[in-house]
Amino acid sequence: MKSYSLFVSCPRGLESALNQELISLKCEQSINHDGGIALSGDLATIYRLNLHSRVASRVLIRLEHGRFRQENDIYKIARKINWTQWFGVNKKFKIHIEGKQAQINSLNFAALKVKDALCDEFRERTGIRPSVEKYQPDVRIHVFIDRNELSIYIDSSGEALFKRGYRSDTGEAPLRENLAAGLLLLAGYNGTQPFMDPFCGSGTVAIEAALIASNRAPGLNRAFGFENLNNFDADLWHKIHQAAVLDQTSPEAPISASDIDSKLIKLAQINASQANIEQYIHWQTKDVLDIRPNGANGIMISNPPYGVRLSEIQLLHALYPQLGSWLKQHFAGWLIGMFSADRSMPKLMRLSPKRKIPLFNGNLDCRLFLLDMVAGSNRQKEHKA
Known part of the structure; x- marks a missing residue:
């Protein structure tokens, strides 16, 4: 060939x-x-x-x-x-x-x-x-x-590949699907660990986690540009597509997602349904500090809101120390990934990340902060990103 x-x-x-x-x-x-x-x-x-x-x-x-x-x-x-x-x-x-x-x-x-x-x-x-x-x-x-x-x-792709075909509406400040998947893969998520997102918004990270955990190819529900080219081999494509359909499985570990906004949870459920993985995610409308682990030694990946207006930033900075205490109290043994444009987030949470990975959410310069949670205090000297 x-x-x-x-x-x-x-x-x-x-x-x-x-x-x-x-x-x-x-x-x-x-x-x-x-x-x-x-x-x-x-x-x-x-x-x-x-x-x-x-x-x-x-x-x-x-x-x-x-x-x-x-x-x-x-x-x-x-x-x-x-x-x-x-x-x-x-x-x-x-x-x-x-x-x-x-x-x-x-x-x-x-x-x-x-x-x-x-x-x-x-x-x-x-x-x-x-x-x-x-x-x-x-x-x-x-x-x-x-x-x-x-x-x-x-x-050969046509529409950009992050357009999986499941997202009907994005809510505010959405993550593109391939960036959400990238956060999971950078954290080492492979579907065998319990997963949680306590700031799930319209559900993109949790849905991508369920796609990984169920070994579901992200492009199963969409068309591609190569189908319009003269060298398109319909028989070969059918064979590859059918193999992907047969390779799907059921997740072996729980996946949970929550948000304080009930409208966003309803939207996330619709998106999950359109991705055909709604049965694999446990959704909750809940304040982040009321969330508890869904298993041991899991992975949490989340994109907490980050303010633009001064009043929003002040509210978030007041929340961060509470988040740090909540993580230390309840999530010992977990790997926590917080994706944010706020460089001061780990310091205000009184936690020290083991890795700070530079990424962009659109044009917004962000970091994926990866933190290993241990029992008790995890305060260490903060290093600049």
Whole structure:
């Protein structure tokens, strides 16, 4: 089977978790980059990555790469691609472009050059050109410019992979699904440990935990961009998809999620139902300080609210010492993961994290604070992140 040059993108900070996934999916020749991993793979690899990766954002297939001296060179590089080999003229497309210290006056002009090359190729071979569609394209083209190097990819994922298809509404300040999964994987969660999220909001972290614990592929309920490409192998895809359906199991450890807001709990239950894992999560409307462990030596991952207004920040800073006392009193033996943009959180909780992992929630610079809870005091010297 033909091998392709691929780039699997992910949220910044989750490259190590993505690399572990690639190893588990038996991918080879991977090279780590900031924001993703480059590797080679055949169609089966492309289909498995899209279906099974919990932390990837997109699986991109590289069509062409080259250096340019002037803007017209971009057209020449894009014109080398046999675009009609990849998709039909009836498919609508969109071009997305990004640059890193790009030696070019305008990224939009560069995207226009790629579009012109694509359309000229179709017009020359078929007599007509495909249409551009900004919002729901059949085919997405990604262009990356690094200084004077140009890479052109076709997107095998379609909609970004964090869109699992289960989230009807997000509530306030939602975590993307692949970031939530990444928090769990960075903490070592594999479904064999009891799990809790006492600030569950619309339920994303708990739902991702249930997907991991039930060995449910995150892409089972959605469509992918590769289904619109000319090289789509329907029989191969059906075989890979059916294998994933059969690989599902029932969690062996309890999963609990709670929030003080009953409306959010109802929303979380709807999302869990749409993910087909609602039976695996115990939901509660409860104040965080009233929550007790659902087992021994479990893992708690939570994204506590963080205020923007001064009054909200003051309220949260008053809560943190209580949270620290609550954890020390009730959760000895547990691994606690708190994901927050508030760098002062562990110090105010009077706890010292064993790890502080830099991550981004959108553009918000955050940390995943991992704390090993021991009986009694856990006060140690605080180190700067």
